[in-house]
Amino acid sequence: MDSYFSELGGMVYDRWKKVDFSPEAFPEIATAVFVERPPADNVNLPELVREFLLEDAQPVQSTSGFGQPELIVYDTPRFYIQVLFWMEGTTDIHQHGFSGAFHVMEGSSLHSLFEFEDAESITSHFRVGNLKLKESHLLETGATMPIVSGSGCIHSLFHLDSPSVSIVIRTHSDPSCGPQFTYLPPHLAVDPVQNDGLTLRRKQLLDLLEQTGDPEYADLVIEMIRELDFERGFFILQNGIGHLRNLGVWAEAWEAFALKHGPLAEAVPPTLEEIIRRDGIAAMRGMIGDPDHRFFLALMLNVEDGESFLEMVGLRYGGAPVDMILQWAEELMQVTESGTWMIDAEFPDELGIVQDEQPEIFLEALRYFLNAENPPANISSGDLEVLRKAFERSSWRALIKP
Ligand SMILES: [Fe+2]
Incomplete structure (x- = not known):
């Protein structure tokens, strides 16, 4: 010892x-x-x-x-x-x-x-x-x-x-x-140690049906949602949201839950959205080794207001936090077949801009939203609003000035 x-x-x-x-x-x-x-x-x-x-x-x-x-x-x-x-x-x-x-x-x-x-x-x-x-x-x-x-x-x-x-x-x-x-x-x-073995096994069984492409999956889940109490219904929704969305039946499953539980159900959609956001950032963090990038993702996961966010970047690195953040944004930009991504913000397709030009425009827009100075001359105000909405839908929202 x-x-x-x-x-x-x-x-x-x-x-x-x-x-x-x-x-x-x-x-x-x-x-x-x-x-x-x-x-x-x-x-x-x-x-x-x-x-x-x-x-x-x-x-x-x-x-x-x-x-x-x-x-x-x-x-x-x-x-x-x-x-x-x-x-x-x-x-x-x-x-x-x-x-x-x-x-x-x-x-x-x-x-x-x-x-x-x-x-x-x-x-x-x-x-x-x-x-x-x-x-x-x-x-x-x-x-x-x-x-x-x-x-x-x-x-x-x-x-x-x-x-x-x-x-x-x-x-x-x-x-x-x-x-x-x-x-x-x-x-x-x-309660993470609640011993509800039946719900655990039901979720595992549903996962099996999902993996085997069982045609009954959606109907079974929706029938369960109509029957189950609030707590267990939530766990079934949480477990199935990804697959239900892929199947195009999420709205129907959600309607069944909302109908059964009334106003209490309103607590659920923002919670499920936040689970998905946090899982996405956590998965990214798992693939990123650079300590500065890990720090940035930690702030995105945990800090809700822009002022504290900038203050913590300043405390750790000194200098101008916005410049640091723009540098990380550029380093973390991903241009993939599915689109141009800055962490979990996706460059909006509807702007009709060719992919080669998307990273630069994305960064210029971000620089403007972070500093709230003069708008960039080469982006129209309509396009800027669309880009702002893309950031507001993502983990960047804490940093985007209204
Ligand atoms: Fe603790």
Whole structure:
């Protein structure tokens, strides 16, 4: 067992015992210990890796799928310390069923905090409400943040470097705080460990019918939507939206859902659109290694207002954020058979401009929308409006000045 983590764990244990293991006191104690003895300054990562691989005397390891991977480096019946490696950038927006603190030992992360307003429980595993981003900030190597269980601390982390390593001092669980909800912005909260095996198997069976091109697929899904409750109906819609759209029957499936669930159904379309947008950006991020581009995609995924977006680019790179963004836009431009793409904004076909000229016009329009200065002389005002709408339909919308 690593001696530094034994010492860190011992400090936490002694201080917590002094306050009778008060659950409310734990995040503050864990945070203070991280600040006094920061892992970023005290852990030699190659040595830790070597010790873990060669020394058998380790705490009992979990079989959790969290972390890539997760190592448990200290364990007591009341709390434990985990080392989490991250190769992929993003965690879902979530709350915790435990408390403690986390520390960025290697790499840096974009950290976003949210509130879930007007929450209404549909079932004990499924909620409707309004998820609002409170703030986003950069956590550099050495940063520490408390973790409070329950809906008071809803957050997401986008790891900017690969691998990123974080250390968590945490309780095993705080049973009083309910499910560890995952949030699907802007309107839903779902319990990721809810054990609804029947729905899981039904989705898998539908996927099979999709893959085999079964002619009954659409009718079966629509019949299910007419029958199912709100929670399970949503999961079936979410699972099938791509294929239903391809089949040209999405409108019919949606109508069946809306008819059955009335005003409550209105929470669903923006949430499904946002799931598709986030999946698209996350998939792009998976294919992009350049840390600057990963940072840019992290902001696109997580930052909703243009001012904070520009501020964070400025903080990390200095200089003029707009110039930086235009450079990334140019580097990330893709000219493909399906069209000219800038991240998830597609150059509008209806302008009738030949593909060779599209990248330059796309960039000029973006420069104008970002700076809101004089419009480019070679693009008509009608065309500019069409281009503006293309950006507004995409993840660029946070940056486009009205
Ligand atoms: Fe978390």
